[in-house]
Amino acid sequence: MRMTTLLACAGVLLSQLATAADALPQRWVSAGGAFSEWVVALGGESKLVGVDSTSQYPRSLHSLPGIGYQRALAAEGILALRPDILVGSNEMGAPPVLEQLKAGGVRIELLSAKPDVQALEHNLTQLGQLLGNQAQAQTLLDGYRQRLQSQAAWVKQAQQHHQAPRVLMLLSHSGGNLQVAGKDTLAAWMINQAGGQSLGDHNGYKPVSVEAMLALDPEVIIFAGGRLEGDAARAALLQQNPILAQTRAGRDGRVVVIDPTLLVGGLGPRVPDALSMLSTAFYPSAQAQTAEIKR
Amino acid sequence: MTAMFRPRPTLMVLGLLLLLVFWLSLALGPVSLPLSDTLLAGLRLLGVPVDGSGTQQAELILGQIRMPRSLLGIAVGSVLALSGVAMQGLFRNPLADPGLVGVSGGAALGAALAIVGGSLLGGVPPAVEPYLLSVCAFAGGLVVTAVVYRFGRIDGQTNVATMLLAGVAMTAMAGAGVGLFTYLADDATLRTLTFWNLGSLNGASYQRLWPLLIVAVGVALWLPRRAPALNAMLLGESEARHLGFDIERIKLELVICTALGVGAAVAAAGLIGFIGLVVPHLMRLLVGPDHRVLLPASLLAGASLLLLADLVARLLLAPAELPIGIVTALIGAPFFLYLLVRGRS
Structure with missing residues (x-):
């Protein structure tokens, strides 16, 4: 029995060595914010x-060359x-360009930019294999799942004592028109996961x-602005749109x-942190998330 | 307005310029190929049996990427410039642009319909997808131009001034349509639309090239036959009629040539502004108003300018690339201003 286990282990090891020798891709181009973050998290930044x-x-x-x-x-x-x-989502294109790249011997690996855990599982498994780092991919995936679960549990707990706040997520690029995140966006998924009620009723981002x-009267406003951070971004938002100060969120401060780069290319490694930050803001009087979750 | 230079030598210089730019367009790119590889690969692509070991990459880049791209550039540039000459002749106005009869606006509307409509309906069948955008843009250009032409017809005659105003109105309406689709678009399709509006020769393939090439050759062969009529129209419509030209027919032909040519160019490469307006104007300064010289000169110069702009577009930010519409305007506009100032002094 022990012998077979050993042999099996050896077999697995050998096959892994073999795939490694099968020349894993060494030079990577990544098209998608979250995908690049995962490649880095899996130790592939040097590739x-x-x-x-x-x-x-x-x-x-x-500092890397930008492909636009x-x-x-x-x-x-x-x-x-x-x-x-080349890794990227199925939005990558144009199709004739991808054909030309394939003809040039570039492997095209399509990942999913959908905001759900299944898509993430698929992405991480693929990336782990291609980077020769399955073990770490599995660890990251397990950790991610666990954090989402305890996040959900925490939200459930908080919602027993507090009502879900009405949340409006605003996106602005360098002072342009404000766009509101609607359904089918990663932003809406995040608001939902963090225990809020997203007020955007349309699809995608719309002005x-x-x-x-003002009529929607959000209790919390999430703002993903351009380059400004924290208080400076908050001040700029209220200064450029003084009416927002009249909403409940504005009155209560x-x-x-949040960082707008969080919202591109599906679930990235920083999403759980952002979620606990958001839910703390949604339920300020609820018990703080445990140290294990906050880390 | 008289010519700065004599026609025949100028045409020869323009021809040589186009050859030079064509060569540069094949030889230069983000991938730096040794000159010898480029030459060998070029020979092999022409079917000359030379030793091909070590030139596979050069053959791929030359044959599959740079060659279709450069040919597309020549076809688009020459067709836009020729249509510009046709429109400036038709409206007897040096500020006329091929977009004036609504073909660009209509094509943009067709493209917006394809890009946004397709994604609103939850995607189109994969078999149709590669062609949908081009076909819709081409059809949009033709339909809107036909409507504009119809508005210009009064009592069996084409009133050019009415047609011009109808073109302005229809372009505005098409613009409103594009705006509506822009509003309906989600983030990703919105960006596709924006990039399409700035034009690009990126991703050129022979598949996309052939339809345009046929139209371009047709227009390039047809328009010079109408050079005498265009010359006569410089004097005025009734004068041209007295000289024995069938003016109504000529006007229809010019509109059809422009609609087909610009429609096909826009369908293949998106909206590329400026070439159609400025190249004929520049050439008029160089070779004078005689359409027998102006047409071939504009063809050559339009193709050269577009290739040059494309070269800048793909080299400047490599490995990324600029939309070519930005470059044509950036190169063309200052040069145009320079010529205006020079012509005045």
């Missing part, structure tokens, strides 16, 4: 030779980076007049600022 314009985090990625926007990729530009593999925002 990245190019990233798209949404890969803004960690900041060390800024994921839907307007340039075939020859990417080939010039001599990549073995909404401040008067309509419940404006939460």
